[in-house]
Amino acid sequence: MQRAPRIFVTLATVLVAFLLGGCASGRSEEGVSALLPADAILLGEQHDAPEHQQAHARAVRDLSGRGQLAALVVEMADAGQTTAGLPHHAEEATVHQALQWNDKAWPWAAYGPAVMAAVQAGVPVLGGNLPRARFAAVMQDQALDASLPTATLAAQREAIRVSHCDLLPATQLAPMARIQIARDLSMARTVQAAARPGQVVLLLAGSGHVDRQLGVPQHLPPGFEVRAVRLQAGGTAAASPAFDTVWATPALPAKDHCAALRQRLGG
Numbered sequence: 001m002q003r004a005p006r007i008f009v010t011l012a013t014v015l016v017a018f019l020l021g022g023c024a025s026g027r028s029e030e031g032v033s034a035l036l037p038a039d040a041i042l043l044g045e046q047h048d049a050p051e052h053q054q055a056h057a058r059a060v061r062d063l064s065g066r067g068q069l070a071a072l073v074v075e076m077a078d079a080g081q082t083t084a085g086l087p088h089h090a091e092e093a094t095v096h097q098a099l100q101w102n103d104k105a106w107p108w109a110a111y112g113p114a115v116m117a118a119v120q121a122g123v124p125v126l127g128g129n130l131p132r133a134r135f136a137a138v139m140q141d142q143a144l145d146a147s148l149p150t151a152t153l154a155a156q157r158e159a160i161r162v163s164h165c166d167l168l169p170a171t172q173l174a175p176m177a178r179i180q181i182a183r184d185l186s187m188a189r190t191v192q193a194a195a196r197p198g199q200v201v202l203l204l205a206g207s208g209h210v211d212r213q214l215g216v217p218q219h220l221p222p223g224f225e226v227r228a229v230r231l232q233a234g235g236t237a238a239a240s241p242a243f244d245t246v247w248a249t250p251a252l253p254a255k256d257h258c259a260a261l262r263q264r265l266g267g
Helices: 004-020 050-065 092-098 108-120 132-139 142-147 150-163 170-194 257-264
Strands: 040-045 069-078 125-129 200-206 226-233 245-249
Touching (some): 040 050, 050 069, 050 108, 050 200, 050 245, 069 108, 132 170, 142 170, 150 170, 170 200
Parallel strands (some): 040 226, 069 200
16 A cells, blocks of 8 residues: 555656646756755656666755755655754664654665765755555545645646546545645645755655645745756656756656556556
């Protein structure tokens, strides 16, 4: 069950971009410094692309080396979990425990380098995700529907439908969209609380979460300067109004995500 959201975000990253169409594109080697100044930089990854996690670590080292990184917020740990207070020489096991890291869902071998780079630089790492224990209540919380404009809410539900390969009953689209909204809200609140004047907060999350038109930026206050980056595996780094820039990385072997999801759901 824990890995299902990863399939959703991976598919949504590709399909939402297709639905919303093509603003600026760039290259990952240009680095995050080209995006400054900003209150927050949101790096939207494809979870099964190793180059994207490598880009995370480079971004952390770049910003922390300049003394510009206020905090690292990660989708891969729940809100409330933090490394704040740990010494910069803390061992990986200690950091892993502090964040209550779920290695099955988010392989530490992939994400650990970025997390440890922040810790070793004296930068707090903060969990930003909504705890799974709250999913059931969130699915019934109709007040969350008002968190997005009507057209945006409809687009979020459509993204859920398409990313789940039309395998979900129509009655599940609104509840599943509420989970996505609540997760975005949780990350947005964590990012905003971690902001510091003259520095930048870095968020690592799936691309669907950093989408300007659907995700975390929708829940940040006016005047909060955000740069949303989509890391794209393969293809052309096509411009999109959903992101400030797109960083292209090498293509991955073809996978039938719908077949995998069909098997997971017993379809």
